[in-house]
Amino acid sequence: MKGMEKKRRERKRKERTFFPQLSVQMWEENDDPQLIQHKIKCAFQNLQLDDFYRSIVQFWAPVTSVCGRQLLTTSNQPFALPRWQLYRDIEEHRIRCLNYQYNINVNKVDVVEDEPTIITNGAPASAFLNRIPELLLINGTIHLMKKKNKDPLLFSALECRLGFSVMVPVFYPSQSDCVGVVECSTYSSTDLFPVFVKLNVALEEQGLKTFHAQHHLPYKTIPSLQNVKDEIHEALEIILPSHRLPLCQVSIPYEVENQVAFSSSLQDTPTKQMVLLKLTSYNCEDFACEEDLEHLEEYSTAHDRLPMKLDIRYAGKTLENYERLFIHNTLDLDDDNLKQLASCSEYGCSCFVICLRSTKTGDLDYVFEFFWNPCKPRNNVIVLEQLLLTLKRCLPSFKFASSTDFGDEIDILDVNNSEGSENKYIKLFQRNNASPKRGTQTEVEESSTNLKAKRSTKEKILSREQIESQFGQTLEEAAPKLNVSVSTLKRKCNRLGIQWHGKDLSKRNVKHSYKNQSNTNEEEDQGGAIQDPSSAIIRETPLDENILTINAEYEDDRIKFTLPISSATYEAIHKGIFKKFKLDCGAHYKLKYLDDKDNKWFLFNDDEDVTLCTKNKRTVYLTVMKM
Numbered sequence: 001m002k003g004m005e006k007k008r009r010e011r012k013r014k015e016r017t018f019f020p021q022l023s024v025q026m027w028e029e030n031d032d033p034q035l036i037q038h039k040i041k042c043a044f045q046n047l048q049l050d051d052f053y054r055s056i057v058q059f060w061a062p063v064t065s066v067c068g069r070q071l072l073t074t075s076n077q078p079f080a081l082p083r084w085q086l087y088r089d090i091e092e093h094r095i096r097c098l099n100y101q102y103n104i105n106v107n108k109v110d111v112v113e114d115e116p117t118i119i120t121n122g123a124p125a126s127a128f129l130n131r132i133p134e135l136l137l138i139n140g141t142i143h144l145m146k147k148k149n150k151d152p153l154l155f156s157a158l159e160c161r162l163g164f165s166v167m168v169p170v171f172y173p174s175q176s177d178c179v180g181v182v183e184c185s186t187y188s189s190t191d192l193f194p195v196f197v198k199l200n201v202a203l204e205e206q207g208l209k210t211f212h213a214q215h216h217l218p219y220k221t222i223p224s225l226q227n228v229k230d231e232i233h234e235a236l237e238i239i240l241p242s243h244r245l246p247l248c249q250v251s252i253p254y255e256v257e258n259q260v261a262f263s264s265s266l267q268d269t270p271t272k273q274m275v276l277l278k279l280t281s282y283n284c285e286d287f288a289c290e291e292d293l294e295h296l297e298e299y300s301t302a303h304d305r306l307p308m309k310l311d312i313r314y315a316g317k318t319l320e321n322y323e324r325l326f327i328h329n330t331l332d333l334d335d336d337n338l339k340q341l342a343s344c345s346e347y348g349c350s351c352f353v354i355c356l357r358s359t360k361t362g363d364l365d366y367v368f369e370f371f372w373n374p375c376k377p378r379n380n381v382i383v384l385e386q387l388l389l390t391l392k393r394c395l396p397s398f399k400f401a402s403s404t405d406f407g408d409e410i411d412i413l414d415v416n417n418s419e420g421s422e423n424k425y426i427k428l429f430q431r432n433n434a435s436p437k438r439g440t441q442t443e444v445e446e447s448s449t450n451l452k453a454k455r456s457t458k459e460k461i462l463s464r465e466q467i468e469s470q471f472g473q474t475l476e477e478a479a480p481k482l483n484v485s486v487s488t489l490k491r492k493c494n495r496l497g498i499q500w501h502g503k504d505l506s507k508r509n510v511k512h513s514y515k516n517q518s519n520t521n522e523e524e525d526q527g528g529a530i531q532d533p534s535s536a537i538i539r540e541t542p543l544d545e546n547i548l549t550i551n552a553e554y555e556d557d558r559i560k561f562t563l564p565i566s567s568a569t570y571e572a573i574h575k576g577i578f579k580k581f582k583l584d585c586g587a588h589y590k591l592k593y594l595d596d597k598d599n600k601w602f603l604f605n606d607d608e609d610v611t612l613c614t615k616n617k618r619t620v621y622l623t624v625m626k627m
Helices: 002-015 033-045 088-098 123-130 138-147 152-159 189-205 225-243 285-290 296-305 314-321 336-341 380-394 443-451 464-468 475-481 486-496 507-520 570-581 607-613
Strands: 055-064 070-073 101-103 134-137 164-171 178-186 247-257 272-283 325-327 350-358 365-372 398-400 410-414 425-428 461-463 537-539 547-554 557-564 589-595 600-603 619-626
Touching: 033 055, 033 178, 033 189, 055 088, 055 123, 055 189, 070 123, 088 152, 101 123, 123 134, 123 164, 123 178, 138 152, 164 189, 178 189, 189 296, 225 247, 225 272, 225 380, 225 570, 225 607, 247 296, 272 296, 272 314, 314 325, 314 350, 314 365, 350 380, 380 425, 380 607, 461 464, 464 486, 475 486, 547 570, 557 570, 570 589, 570 607, 570 619, 589 607, 600 607
Parallel strands: 325 410, 547 619
Antiparallel strands: 055 070, 055 178, 070 101, 134 164, 164 178, 247 272, 247 365, 325 350, 350 365, 350 398, 410 425, 461 537, 547 557, 589 600, 589 619
16 A cells, blocks of 8 residues: 555656646747747746645646637646645645636637636736736635636635735747746745745746836836936935845836736726836845844845735835835734735734835835834834934935925824724824823823933033042942932043042052042133142033034044934944944944943944934944954
């Protein structure tokens, strides 16, 4: 029995790599059916589906029936399954597909045929006739097809837990000659996008062509679009590393004039439909690996080849009403299909979606989607505010598609916490508003309020004698006794050149230090006289709130420079340090900042750290270490 089972499995594996020749085909006169089938077969053999759970790829070829009907069939056509995962239900689904054909007669596409095995309005047929790929969320598509003849193969796919499918029209020898459709179906979207990317590569390696968004972007009708695209890409190269974000994707609306309605559309007649085409993206691979978003690159690359209907992604919702959206975690979405479709890893992802316009391209909308790991500890209010401010600096020609300006108080729809018609919003940039009514301040508002806390400019006076009287204690112990903060005490010591001596030093060392530091006393402005060390007074003068001073040290060298607070991003500080120290940009360095409150050094990695270490002060102390 074991020997027979082994032979049966071996026979099935061979069947997956051997296919009989085509029957009567509806190819163009100059096409070679056997050549095309051979190319498809070779592409499928190079797919390597073994790593993907529950997946099937099959080719639908155009044929002419005995009655002269133009159909798509997968009978006697190449298909591929994972070799080491034999699922009986998926094999049975493949057998059922052999018994059906899709009607592709353009003039009679909506006419119900008298044969029950001929399907109208199917996804392979609409992809073939419209010449663009079509993505199916199988469960959602079935619910949408209330007014149409339901596709029995969709129900079959659902029964064997194939939740996502994409139909890929294949062209040969030119982009206008469609020779068939490849159906790629998987259990989850995290598998669909990698398989879809591999499929396109495998087909192109055989000289076959597929859809590419860049070939359909309206560069000719909008001459400045290419320049704006380059401007966006250059900005993302700065923005994403600065905020340690792994991916941003930018799409624009594109009107498709269909031969037939999409199979998942409620419309029954050919119509112009709006889709999203990817314009550009920027992927920080280091941050993607760091944030465990393992499928992020495939997710982004897939959208180069896959136009998206507006009802499939939240980006489409933003385009329709210009509402800014924030998704804490895509895995917490109510819609199971969108939940998986938007996820770049098994942990889900956070997503921020906004719609902008450029003064260079008029009313053309640009949908920006930013992704990051929801499991990483972040203050999302700070992230969103800093991200919008950086966008404003790096893309000065852009503004919100709505009437709101950057920096104004804005509402972000909190998708995860909104139910039905009851929407909840995150409020940003509330610094200039009056305080809310008592008892109504939210956690988000409190966070924004904390950000606007400014340093007091009231003059404080301490003598050297008062400071040195606290020697032998830690800074944390001495500061409260002097009625100042630890950071203020440190600044006063620095201005008089006093080196703090804690508990571990003897009185002899304290006295020696006092003697050595006596020549560093500050000269007061009052008449230019040098004050006696014992009566020297430290006066804290008001700070320029618009200037940030950066003090940095690397090995034995020290530098000091200033930046306007509005331009003090992580990228700007990092660039200034590397320039002044003349560090090798190809080497790896680690930055740390001194936290005055804890008197400890913390990693300095992004704009969020800039916000933390500049809170209530305008001087930052950094150290640089080579890794």
